[in-house]
Amino acid sequence: MSDKPNPKHRVIDWNPAAHQGAAQADTSGRTKLFAAIAVIAVLVAAAAVFYSVRQNQQPLNPDGTAIAEVEREPAYISRGRAELAYESAKENLAGVRRLPANHPNLVQEITLIEKAFTSAESLIQDERYAEASTALEAVISQMEAFTETVEMQKNANKRYDDLYSRLRTAERVKQFDPTAYDQAYAAIGEGRLLLEQGSFRAAWGAFDRAESTLEDFETRKSTFVADSIRAGQKALTDGDRAAADSSFRAALTYDSANETALRGLDRAETIEQVHALLTQAATAEEVADFDTAIAAYEEAFELDQYSTVAQQGAARAKADQKEAQFNGFVAAAEAAAEDEKWDEVITHYEEALEVYPKREDITEALENARVQHHDAQVFDTLAEAYDLERDYNWDAAREAYERLLDLEPDHEEAIEGLIRVGKTVRAKLEYEKLIELTQQLVDIADFQAAIRRFNEAMASKPGYMEITPDVQRIRETLETNSKPVSLTFLSDNRTWVSITNFRMLGKIREETVALPPGDYEVVGRRKNYRDVVLTLRVRPQMSTNQVSVVCNVRADS
Template identity: 40%
Template sequence: MKFTVPPVPSSPTQQSTLNATANVLPRMSDSSDSTPNKKRRVIHWDPEHGRDNGAKRWTVLRLAAWILGGGLALLIVAGLAIRGIRLVVGPQFLRPDAVATSTTTDDPSLAFVTESKATLARENVANALNEMRRLPQDHPSQLQQLILIEKAFLGGEILLANRNYAAAYAHFTALGREIDAFSENVKLKQVTQKAYDEVLVRMRDLDRARDLAPAEFETAFADAGTGRQFFVDGRFATAKKQFDAAFAALDRAEAALKDFVDDNLRQALEAVAAGDKPRALAAFQAALEKDPGNEIGLQGLKRAEVADRVRALIIQGEGLEQKQEHAAAAESYGKAFELDAFSAVAQQGKSRNERLKKETALNAALADATAHREAAAWDQAIAAYERALKVDPTNENVSKALAETRETAQREAVKSALAKALAYENKYEWEQARGSYHETMELDPANTEAKEGYFRTGKMIRTLMQYNKLVDVAESHAQRAEFQSSIRSFNEAMAIKPAYLALTDRVSQLRAVLNLQSKPVDVTFRSDGNCWVSISNFRMLGKISSQTVKMLPGDYEIVSRRKGYQDVLLLLQVRNGSTPPIVSVACTLRASG
């Protein structure tokens, strides 16, 4: 007799979820099976085996045994089937009381949960579950929790398929919170794993401080080991606290290392300042043994090699400085600074004696300048002040005295240049006047009169250039019989013409021509009364027989049009001083086609 378990009703979405779970569970079972060659007993059941060919008789006892055995077998198979289904869909399978309990929750709003609301909750959980599957779950406790979540999701699918929407909504809502907690747990695991890796890296980097802070290293090692065990057990928050404690112990070990290095560097620098080469080398080497990349230590080794020579040069410089031989003292300090560019004593001694040397030279130059100025020898005084400025370029008093001396020396030159500029301007010689004003400004950049004259003459030069240009433009228009454009340009030129400027013969002739051509001329137009006559860009005359129009002198186009006839185009020149023209225009030729 063969028994089958009826399939659990499922939607297409439920079937995809079952497939996803099937992809997870085998991996878990594969990882839990640690014995690849485990023996399995195979039982072959053949009811015909051992039976002879003859038929046995059915007795009452035999029939009762068969009925009892078959019933027992049926109960066993049904129990195994139900247990298997509960392992997949959850313990609530075939338990009405569980469903009733979930639907009779304290929240009265669940009694009105619609199918759409339950389906929306299911979709939100499904999306969250898909996102959760993408997270790395390489920890046994997380894999186990993922399997339980997958099973719980299938349980919600069953409730939704059975139209128990209130229970399904409550189920999926709770499952959503569980998925959120699981995602946070995965992220915490990643943070904890990173903290552990950083602890290991830092312990390796600070290994050179082990003998300086052995207790701190032991504490850090113990905390890291304890945290690792918590991590393996899945207690990530507790593991993170242990790793933080390990970091704190390593911080203390690093501080002990820093104190050791700083103390040796301090001793080494004191030895360098005293010129004690052996003691300086020993202290620098001790510091570099614990901190090989320390820049002060690496530089200090070089300084220690020349510490005795540098000290001797500094002593020599101090003796010369006491004798006020500042140039020689600066040279001794400078040689010491060349050997040890980090020696503050050598650097300060060099700077101090160079400053004293400059002060001596400055005082001598100022004394010469004062003497020459009292003697009104301005050139010699200027030279002395310039020599003083070379010694001290930032000395404001020297700069002021030099400026005053130069001002006195050039005052007459400024007066002369300014008088020359005014003379040129009075003769309307603008170019020469502007050049003299420019010369004055070079001698005295702050001279207001020179600046005003320079700008005034420049403006007059530009005005004359514009005047001549407008006259040329007006003349060009007049030559092309564009009298109105010529008149406009000529009027603009007359508007900006300086009052003192007389008209040349060329300009006078142009004015006479433009005066003559500025008056309108009576022009008579004649046509056959059937054509449309127009003056391009001037006026439409229409169908006329005869009409007189006042037109300003210039060149015009006369157009005549008539339907069915070819257009007629005439060029007309209107001028004053000649007989008024009579224009006859008509369309007489028929259009072809």
């Protein structure tokens, strides 16, 4: 609903001086009441004269000249217009009658509407349709204005209550602008008085003035509070405790429950320490000392839980630190890749992925590094195995080939190398075993068996192996003891003489035998006599070459 008076509805302001005091308002109100009644009477008389003259006058143009007979509206059109206007006015009047007219002024106004409608109805009965149409249109406008006035009266009390509530709120801070407060107070009082007197439109206008004044008052107060809070927040940013305290207290003077100002006042208590920490953090952040920056930001945030600078600074420093760590790992990985240090490359890329696990480019680079590392391991292990083979380090070479097969189970060169090394190692072991056995045979003076084992060892010896001094001594010993020694065996021609595991000499008187060096057992046997068993150590350059074997001790003695 519009707050402006309808231009078609004439409003009589019964008490324009209502705001000047109760006594004066009562006096002026009665005076105006009488004046209004007089004016209404004059208007009714004027209307009667107007209609009587109208009946005897020719219709006029807007400039006052008479309308020519040919220009007049046809009778059937005037009648149609009049009848339509009548039906509309009749319908509107029914609605107006249902409206609550709970004030004398409203009762008087609806009475005038009823009279005007009755007059227009008489004009239709007299078949003066053109005049009836004009009158009915005026009545419709009156009814619209009346409806709007009733609506105003209906909402005026609520508007008064709202304005009065706002005024009570403003009263607590009226020292902000006492003049504006007094103006709003007076306008609301005036509107209330006009409302009681029935000057609803005038009351509405007074309320408009009060609302405008209150809005200005409240807006300027809110602006002052907001400006004070902004000044306080800037002082917090600058670390100026005194200025922040002053600004927030100024805001709280006119908005005591303002949470931002209350919070700012609390923050001001530690702002100097917080500002120092923020400055330290910012300086450390500039030189990429992220640990110091993060610690300072977090300490500042502990002191001031509402410091977005501290909170955002800590988050930013952590993010920058994370980014720096990531970039450092990637750079180290790339540098190691240039030197083909694939272990280091993999380690650094894995560290980078711990920082940003979802970086697909680093994941791809890591996989590529692992492939390169694998290929390099295969190449280096194979080269190592070859080198170890060339150095006759068969055990280490075998281990290298086994590592290579762990890397690539089907690697042909590794399989061939392992077979080759295995054969060589087995030959080496066989040689060493035979040499050891030869030495054992030498130790027991079984030189012939020793020679056979030594020859077998030399046949199995890998070509790369050299004769060690120990083996050379064995060879010399065997060479020395390889030539037979001639020995003469003497007996009584009745004793059976035999050389165990070599030769049966039989009954002899004297017989020369060529015996290879070694230890022998010589046995003499004769019936009814005890056996003779001699141990014979055959060595080159023996002191004696004769051996006597005679059984001369009877068995029963």
